[in-house]
Amino acid sequence: MQFSVLGPLIATTATGSVPLGPHKQQxxxxxxxxxxxxxxSVDHLVDALWNEDPPKSAAKNIQxxxxxxxxxxxxxxxxARVVHQRPGYRLxxxxxxxxxxRFEHTVDLARRAATAGDPARVDRLTGDAMALWRGRPFTGLEGPALLEDEAARLEERRLSxxxxxxxxxxxxxLYHEVLEEVEPLILAHPYRxxxxxxxxxxxxxxxRQSDALIAxxxxxxxFSLELGLEPGTVLRRLQQDILAGTSPTPAPRDSLCATPPQAAAPAGRDTAAVQLPPGLADFTGRRRELADLFPDVQAHTAEAPAPWQITLITGRPGVGKSSLAVAAAHAAEGAFPGGRYYVDLMDPQGRPKDASQALAELLQELDHAAPPLCELSExxxxxxxxxxxxxxxxxVLDNATSASQVRPLLPNSPVFTTLVTSCTPLAGLDGAHVVELDPLPPEDSxxxxxxxxxxxxxxDEPGAARRIVEACEGLPLALRIAGGRLAAHRRWPMAGLADAxxxxxxxxxxxxxxxxxxKRLMRGYASAGEADWSAVRLLAHxxxxxxxxxxxRLGAGPTEARxxxxxxxxxxxxxxxxxxxxxxxxRFRLPRLVLDLARDQMRADVELLGL
Structure with a gap:
């Protein structure tokens, strides 16, 4: 059986197409x-079938x-079989x-041919890949975030x-051939x-030099009207070459400006690059932690470079590690003439990025994009x-999951300061200054x-406010969610949310x-296995x-318990x-939210075993 999703979802065998059943089954x-x-996982499948509004019987319906x-x-x-394998199902x-x-494999072969300097093979292989493309992926199944993200990723691969x-x-x-195909793509993707x-x-x-300058x-x-920015370095260099009468030579695909125009610095502005997410307007507290970070992020203002520095911010999921790192980076304006850069080490689906992907993104931010298919060593x-x-x-390296993921992104230069956030201690990250981020105290909450x-x-409702703060356990993420619900319903009594x-x-x-x-907490606890959750349920305190x-409670000997x-x-x-x-x-403390998650998983397992 062959499956095709580059367009409407279809399945075919040697005898013809296969009816795939109702919409939810598709x-x-x-x-x-x-x-x-x-x-x-079952959670991802529930999201795909019901998006943001699943019924209470969603897990049973999935079965x-x-x-x-x-x-x-x-x-x-x-x-082709669907196999039950915890925590979900596998095709x-x-x-x-x-x-x-097949599409992505052929595209990768075309990139290798480009690296090897074989344009004829690039042309043939790319044609084979595009022949598989029947339209927007998952046409007719639009809506679920999982499918939308995958469709966007595949579209990006097609454009690349x-x-x-x-x-x-x-x-x-072959200039005429390029003109014929690139013009409609620019209309569809004007900021590329x-x-x-x-x-x-x-x-x-x-x-057509005049038309090139008009372009x-x-x-x-x-870019100026829509984004308030100037074109990037590559476009400006092309313009200067054409004005000077110099024939611009085609650059390898990835050496062109691969970052979106909003990431490029306006021409003529002598300022350090800032590639950071926006900070939070209501960022609150963390004065001690910021003071702990600032000696690191301000150390390079002195004439002599400070020792090579790595700072690790670690703490529970939802405790505000990323917010603190970004706030500190924004506050360090002026301390880093070489720029402030940010890489999220987690992809949109919550999976860790490998070191090569993260390093390629960082090089692009540094305006040093690498050629296609660069090895990690290169x-x-x-x-x-x-x-x-x-x-x-x-x-700033955000959402790290292991020391091995971080090490390749550490420069061997004392003028670079690296700020890493992770839910785990990253014990193998030698020499790092560790900032352990605790939940916000009640008054800051x-x-x-x-x-x-x-x-x-x-x-007006001080008692209810304190109950809400206590339920949120000092996690800024939980507080923002609770506060966001209250802010959206101005007449909703706070006591009602506190009860809930x-x-x-x-x-x-x-x-x-x-x-x-x-979902955010489970993503942060991704390193925990079933044995860990079983232990949490046994502790249940x-x-x-x-x-x-x-x-x-664990029923174990001292060595195993440790x-x-x-x-x-x-x-x-x-x-x-x-x-x-x-x-x-x-003494140890088991947060109630963690216990809630453990019980949640236990109920999901019981429902799965009900089939």
Whole structure:
């Protein structure tokens, strides 16, 4: 059986097309096809079928749809099966039976041909890849975030492949062919600077220098009106070459400006680059932590460079690590003439990026984009060569999951300061200065709630406000969700939300817009395995407990108990209590939200076993 998603979802066998059943069943199949032969969690499947409004019986409904999809596939072809594998389901299939896999494989071959300097092979392979493209991926199944994200990713790969093709054709002097194909793409993607650069090169190549300069003016006018920015370095350099009568040579695809125009500095402005997410207007508290960070981020203002610096911000999911890092980076304006840069080490689906992908993104921000298919060693050489000649700069590496993911992104230059955030301690990151971020204290939590909902509203219901703060456990993310719900309903009594946040199903209440605390926390606790969650359920103690109590609850010997508790501490599932016990020994604390998640998972497992 062959599956095609580059357009409407279809399945075919040697005898013809296969009826795929009702809409929900097709959504289920599409979600599984996004991750061929990989486990897709029940949570992701629920999102794909119901987006932001699942019914309470969603997990049971998934089981029913899986049952019917299994029957559909079995009737057509025994080689494709839906397998139950915790925490969800896996479509057991040869990935080459899916058009997206063949498409991406062919695109990768075309990139290798481009690197090897074989434009004819680039042309042939890109043509083979584009022949698989029947339209927007998942046409007719629009809406679910999982499918929308995958469709956007595949569309980006298509455009990137076409840019590689156009570069190859420009190198062969096929200017008319490039003009014919690139013009409609610019209309559909007006802010894609690379296409505009190739368009200008093609116009210049056919002797239309004036049109090439007009094309540059059109781009500058559009970027200025819509974005308030100037075109990037590559377009400006092309304009200068054409004005000087110099023939612009086609650059490799990835050496063109691959970052969006809003990331490029306006021409003529002598300021350090700032590639940071926007800070939070209502950022509250963290004075001690900022003071702890500032000696690091301000150290390069002295004449002599400070020692090579790495600062790690670690803490529970939702405690505000990213917000603190970004706030500190924004506050460090003027301390880093070499710029302030940011890389999220987690992709939009919550999966860790590999070091090569993250390093390529960082090089693009530094305006040193690497050629296609660069090996990690080549990327490292380019990054460290840049750092050797650079002015003092700050690099924020957000959402790291392991020390091995971070190490390749550490420069070997003392003028670079690296700020890393992670839910885990990254014990293998030698020499890092660690800032352990605790939950906000009650008064700072109340201050944040006042900034979100208004001081008068908190003053009118002080008891309810404190109950909400207590339910949020000092997590800024939880406070922002609760505050966002109150801010959206100005006449809703705060006591009503406080009651809901104290109920057994309180995790369901921590959602506003597209922000869901349960999903965010589970993403942060991704390093925790089933054994860790089982241990949490065994501990099942709201509040503090001693090592002796842990021994009793875990039913383990001292050595095994220490190993389990150490694992839970590393995963941020438990923490140390602020004060030791009467015997002077440390005590542990199990946050109620973690216990809620553990019970939530247990209920989901029971429902899954019900089939």
């Amino acid at each position: 959504l289920l199949l599409a979600a599984l096809l996004c991750r061929p032969d990989q486990v897709v 029913v749809y899986v049952h019917h999809l299994r029957r559909t596939l079995a009737a057509a072809d025994e080689t 057991a299939i040869d990935p080459e039976k899916i058009d997206t896999v 492949a076409l840019e590689v093709l156009f570069t190859a054709r420009l190198g062969l002097g 600077e690379q296409l505009r650069a190739q368009y200008m090169q093609a116009l210049h190549g056919v002797g 540059f003016d059109d781009a500058r006018r559009l 990327l490292l050489w380019r990054y460290r060569a840049h750092a050797d000649d650079a002015e003092p700069a700050l690099v 109340l201050a944040l709630l006042r900034r979100i909902v208004g001081a008068q509203r908190v003053a 946040l104290e109920s057994p199903d309180r995790l369901d209440e921590f959602a506003v817009g597209d922000v869901d605390l349960r 709201e509040g503090e407990f001693s090592f002796r109590e842990a021994l009793h 190993r389990v508790l150490g694992r839970l501490l590393d995963a941020q599932l438990i923490g140390f209590a602020p004060d030791p016990g009467p015997d002077g020994h440390c």
